[in-house]
Amino acid sequence: MTQKVKVAITVNGTLYEREVEPRLLLSDFIRHDLGLKGTHVGCEHGLCGACTVLIDGQTARSCTLFTVMVDGSDIKTVESLGTMEEMHPIQEAFSEVHALQCGFCTPGFLMTTVEFLEGNPNPTAKEAREAIDGNFCRCTGYENIVEAVQLAAKKMAAH
Amino acid sequence: MAEKYVGKSIKRNEDRRLLTGNSTFIDDINLPGMLHVAIKRSDFAHAKINKIDVEKAKALPGVVAVYTADDLGDYWRPGPLQVPPPSVIKGAIFNARPLECIAKNKIRFSGEPVAVVVAEDRYIAEDALDLIDLDVEILPYVGDLEKTVAPDAPLIHEDLESNLAADVVQEVGSWEKAVAEADVVVKKRLLVNRVAGAALENRGIVVNWDANLNLLTVWATTQGPIPMRNSIAKYLGLLENQVRLINPAIGGGFGPKIMSSQIDDVVIPWIAMKLKRPIKWVEDRRENFLGTTSERDQLHYAEIALKKDGTILGVKDVFYHNTGAYNPYGMTVPLNTQAHTVSNYRVPNFLTEIKMVFTNQMVVTPVRGAGRPQGVFVMERLLDAAAEELGMDKAEIRRINLLQPEDFPLRSGIIGQDFVEGVLDSGNYPYALEQTLEKIEYEKFKKEIQPKARAEGKYKGIGIAMFTEGTAVGPYEGCKVMVGVTGKVSVVTAYSNQGQGHYTTFAQIAADNLGVKVTDVDVVTGDSGQWSWGVGAFASRGITLVGTAIHNASLKVREKALNLASKLLETPVDELEMEDSVVRVADIPEKFISLGDLAMRSNPTRGTVEPGMEPGLEAASYYGPPHGATGFGSLGMIVEVDPETGKINIERIVITDDCGQPVNPMVVDGQIHGGLQMGIGEAFYENLVYDDYGQLVTASFMDYLFPQATDMPDKFEIIHSQTKSPLNPLGIKGVGEAGAIAPPACMMQAFEDALGLKDMFITESSINPSKLYHYVQKAKGA
Numbered sequence: 001m002t003q004k005v006k007v008a009i010t011v012n013g014t015l016y017e018r019e020v021e022p023r024l025l026l027s028d029f030i031r032h033d034l035g036l037k038g039t040h041v042g043c044e045h046g047l048c049g050a051c052t053v054l055i056d057g058q059t060a061r062s063c064t065l066f067t068v069m070v071d072g073s074d075i076k077t078v079e080s081l082g083t084m085e086e087m088h089p090i091q092e093a094f095s096e097v098h099a100l101q102c103g104f105c106t107p108g109f110l111m112t113t114v115e116f117l118e119g120n121p122n123p124t125a126k127e128a129r130e131a132i133d134g135n136f137c138r139c140t141g142y143e144n145i146v147e148a149v150q151l152a153a154k155k156m157a158a159h
Numbered sequence: 160m161a162e163k164y165v166g167k168s169i170k171r172n173e174d175r176r177l178l179t180g181n182s183t184f185i186d187d188i189n190l191p192g193m194l195h196v197a198i199k200r201s202d203f204a205h206a207k208i209n210k211i212d213v214e215k216a217k218a219l220p221g222v223v224a225v226y227t228a229d230d231l232g233d234y235w236r237p238g239p240l241q242v243p244p245p246s247v248i249k250g251a252i253f254n255a256r257p258l259e260c261i262a263k264n265k266i267r268f269s270g271e272p273v274a275v276v277v278a279e280d281r282y283i284a285e286d287a288l289d290l291i292d293l294d295v296e297i298l299p300y301v302g303d304l305e306k307t308v309a310p311d312a313p314l315i316h317e318d319l320e321s322n323l324a325a326d327v328v329q330e331v332g333s334w335e336k337a338v339a340e341a342d343v344v345v346k347k348r349l350l351v352n353r354v355a356g357a358a359l360e361n362r363g364i365v366v367n368w369d370a371n372l373n374l375l376t377v378w379a380t381t382q383g384p385i386p387m388r389n390s391i392a393k394y395l396g397l398l399e400n401q402v403r404l405i406n407p408a409i410g411g412g413f414g415p416k417i418m419s420s421q422i423d424d425v426v427i428p429w430i431a432m433k434l435k436r437p438i439k440w441v442e443d444r445r446e447n448f449l450g451t452t453s454e455r456d457q458l459h460y461a462e463i464a465l466k467k468d469g470t471i472l473g474v475k476d477v478f479y480h481n482t483g484a485y486n487p488y489g490m491t492v493p494l495n496t497q498a499h500t501v502s503n504y505r506v507p508n509f510l511t512e513i514k515m516v517f518t519n520q521m522v523v524t525p526v527r528g529a530g531r532p533q534g535v536f537v538m539e540r541l542l543d544a545a546a547e548e549l550g551m552d553k554a555e556i557r558r559i560n561l562l563q564p565e566d567f568p569l570r571s572g573i574i575g576q577d578f579v580e581g582v583l584d585s586g587n588y589p590y591a592l593e594q595t596l597e598k599i600e601y602e603k604f605k606k607e608i609q610p611k612a613r614a615e616g617k618y619k620g621i622g623i624a625m626f627t628e629g630t631a632v633g634p635y636e637g638c639k640v641m642v643g644v645t646g647k648v649s650v651v652t653a654y655s656n657q658g659q660g661h662y663t664t665f666a667q668i669a670a671d672n673l674g675v676k677v678t679d680v681d682v683v684t685g686d687s688g689q690w691s692w693g694v695g696a697f698a699s700r701g702i703t704l705v706g707t708a709i710h711n712a713s714l715k716v717r718e719k720a721l722n723l724a725s726k727l728l729e730t731p732v733d734e735l736e737m738e739d740s741v742v743r744v745a746d747i748p749e750k751f752i753s754l755g756d757l758a759m760r761s762n763p764t765r766g767t768v769e770p771g772m773e774p775g776l777e778a779a780s781y782y783g784p785p786h787g788a789t790g791f792g793s794l795g796m797i798v799e800v801d802p803e804t805g806k807i808n809i810e811r812i813v814i815t816d817d818c819g820q821p822v823n824p825m826v827v828d829g830q831i832h833g834g835l836q837m838g839i840g841e842a843f844y845e846n847l848v849y850d851d852y853g854q855l856v857t858a859s860f861m862d863y864l865f866p867q868a869t870d871m872p873d874k875f876e877i878i879h880s881q882t883k884s885p886l887n888p889l890g891i892k893g894v895g896e897a898g899a900i901a902p903p904a905c906m907m908q909a910f911e912d913a914l915g916l917k918d919m920f921i922t923e924s925s926i927n928p929s930k931l932y933h934y935v936q937k938a939k940g941a
Contacts, residue, residue: 021282023282024282031186031187032189036180037180037183037184037186037187038179038180038181039180040184040359040360040410041186042359042360042361042410042444043444043859043860044443044444045444045859045860045861047859047860047861047865048359048860048865050359077180078179078180079179079180081179082178082179083179084175084176084179084181087175087178087179091175091178091179094174094178095170095171095174095175095178096170098170098171098825098826098828098829100174100177100178100658101411101658101659101660101829101833102177102358102359102360102408102409102410102411102657102658103173103174103177103178103182103408103410103658104184104358104359104360104408104410104411104658105359105410106177106178107180110178125873129868129869129873130868130869132868133867133868133869134867135868136359136860136865136867137359138357138358138359138411138413138833138836138837138865139411139658139829139833140829140832140833140836141832141833141835141836141871141875141898142832142836142867142868142871143832143871143873143874143875144829144832145868146868
């Protein structure tokens with residue numbers, strides 16, 4: 001068996017010190033080692049964006065990174081946003097304008113939106129559409145997601 | 160009177176869970192001691208198996224077992240035929256060849272499973288796949304729809320005389336007579352490409368066999384939980400209630416998840432029982448592309464006979480339908496094509512023949528649209544060609560041939576996928592056409608916008624197409640509705656949800672009848688342990704069939720609650736009202752009993768009850784329609800095309816859709832959005848392509864162009880028309896596939912209109928910048 005490697009990774013504010021195989025994908029580490037199953041895996045080759053998380057504040061595809069590559073990083077997943085009882089404004093916006101159907105791709109869209117709105121708190125529809133272009137959704141046709149991103153911006157500005 | 164929910168756009172009950180990462184999808188299920196499966200798939204499209212050597216794989220530390228067809232012994236058998244042969248159609252030939260699940264002597268498509276590895280973790284299981292040696296004798300690959308039935312074609316199933324899988328002819332009136340009376344007959348050879356369902360979540364299964372309880376628990380992403388439960392029970396020799404099949408949250412379906420005759424469905428439950436360990440298989444994206452199922456891929460020889468004034472006299476369509484290496488899902492797709500070819504227009508004479516053929520390709524089963532887009536593509540293209548021939552406007556030739564409101568209900572004479580003669584239950588097609596033409600400003604575009612754009616060197620065009628959507632077919636669905644002791648309502652069905660919003664729309668129907676808040680209705684879908692009967696999520700049938708069953712069951716519960724309250728409150732039923740989760744005396748609001756208390760009292764623990772009494776505020780109901788309810792609509796598009804680069808821009812897209820009474824218009828719009836996205840994808844982005852050796856060269860999202868946000872128009876402009884279905888009390892029709900049906904037909908017309916080249920006629924349902932460029936060059940004679 002391959003020798004395991006020690007990593008120390010902060011996920012959603014908690015420091016995890018673990019020994020992992022060098023080939024362990026970050027998406028599998030997050031989902032199966034840490035049990036944070038809100039991050040989904042849709043294509044395993046970095047195209048669909050369902051597995052998008054924030055690494056040190058920047059979006060990344062967790063399915064095409066090895067866990068050992070992010071040793072020492074600060075990671076945020078969908079679980080870092082709101083809860084069932086109190087959702088994050090972005091989550092509220094997605095629900096209000098029906099920007100999700102099956103919900104499988106949604107966590108990736110939410111994390112992409114978090115990063116995007118930090119850089120552009122008042123986007124036009126065109127900017128919002130371009131921001132989500134790298135995330136695949138099969139259910140919604142994207143129109144409502146574009147609207148949700150803009151609505152989320154308004155909600156966050158009002159907070 | 161409390162506000163009613165049906166017909167209102169309300170936020171979905173299921174959103175919070177999905178948005179916060181608190182849903183359980185198939186790969187989120189982990190059981191103690193669980194083993195993981197990886198499937199070895201053939202790289203060859205057509206080959207005889209000499210030997211499969213798994214010894215090295217078995218020896219890898221962490222590998223628990225490896226199975227080939229031989230290791231299955233007596234258990235090895237083809238998967239179930241999921242849809243029976245169309246024996247109801249006179250003269251129909253159908254050679255049933257259900258999936259082998261795991262190839263035994265022969266490989267029939269690239270991606271076909273040849274071995275199963277079970278290991279302590281998925282990484283090890285996948286390592287072991289590389290250690291399996293496959294010794295084969297390669298056979299010639301057959302992929303061409305016509306050549307595969309040529310006399311010298313290599314046989315895919317040697318026990319058959321040819322690769323013809325089925326032949327079904329249906330005729331209404333007489334095509335010969337139509338030709339004899341016609342002023343013109345226009346012929347076209349039309350191709351429909353192949354597309355993937357491409358749900359963002361792949362398929363998966365988790366199985367746990369508890370020998371002490373005699374209970375096999377199966378979590379699966381299936382769209383048909385009960386048929387899958389039944390086939391697993393039959394294969395493994397268990398009673399239905401010894402198999403509990405549960406749908407976890409499902410990340411999109413779009414058709415291919417209806418399959419319950421593949422390796423995971425048939426072989427993995429057997430392995431779980433054999434190894435007495437929980438076991439999980441989750442498909443990866445490459446497997447999904449190669450080995451699941453996909454759809455379309457037809458070749459049509461179509462003709463239309465008309466009078467000089469554009470009146471249709473008849474249509475003839477002989478088409479090849481590729482079913483891939485097997486045909487486990489029967490004739491569903493091509494029968495849908497037949498049924499949808501002439502469903503918008505008065506076509507007195509219609510001759511249609513399906514030649515279903517086997518090829519060395521993955522199996523074809525329904526993908527959102529399921530045969531409908533092909534039929535609509537053929538008819539709409541024929542009308543476009545006829546309009547050119549007769550010098551008529553494209554909208555006008557449709558207008559004069561449309562079925563009229565007084566034509567309904569109309570018996571079509573064509574047996575559909577549900578094995579009953581098609582009946583168009585209701586509709587107002589002219590309204591749908593005119594609404595779209597008006598909204599998209601068809602006349603203004605033709606007279607002002609297009610010439611002006613052309614003068615500026617811009618190539619803009621408009622397309623208009625009609626469609627119907629046969630929905631809500633039988634045989635039936637059912638449900639159980641119960642008021643609980645908390646006063647909250649439980650709705651349990653074995654339907655399957657993949658994101659359509661059932662946790663809300665089903666709840667809206669029950670809430671209205673029981674006077675409770677929609678958020679107080681808990682909907683369970685796809686759990687055979689809670690509700691044992693149903694058929695599955697296909698043919699846009701959920702809201703109509705299950706919705707109607709819920710409507711009927713909740714009315715029965717209402718009656719039970721009112722009768723009990725009448726006794727307890729000593730007030731006649733007609734003086735009672737049921738709202739705000741209580742039953743109260745209409746004129747004396749303080750005299751009431753809560754639904755929760757009624758539920759408690761409905762299950763007495765002492766005393767005697769009257770004969771015939773049924774405990775609990777609970778009722779079950781089944782609903783099966785005599786035939787489907789037909790939705791319909793029209794689609795208009797304005798596109799701009801760059802003839803030099805083939806780049807396109809969809810400037811406007813307008814759809815008029817009629818799905819009867821919408822239960823939640825927001826959800827209906829969402830269905831239409833997603834459908835349009837798939838239709839646009841099919842027409843210009845998505846394409847499954849096999850090379851000359853039967854290798855799928857588009858088996859990743861790098862090669863298979865999944866439509867992205869910037870590929871879509873800024874806005875889907877939706878007009879709702881409402882012709883209630885006379886078939887069910889709420890007047891509902893389905894809508895799941897509506898958007899996906901007409902885009903290819905509409906877009907090709909719009910491209911031609913934009914380019915305005917006399918001899919340019921697009922004969923394919925899917926093109927791309929390069930193909931578009933070649934059409935332009937050909938038309939210019941370059």
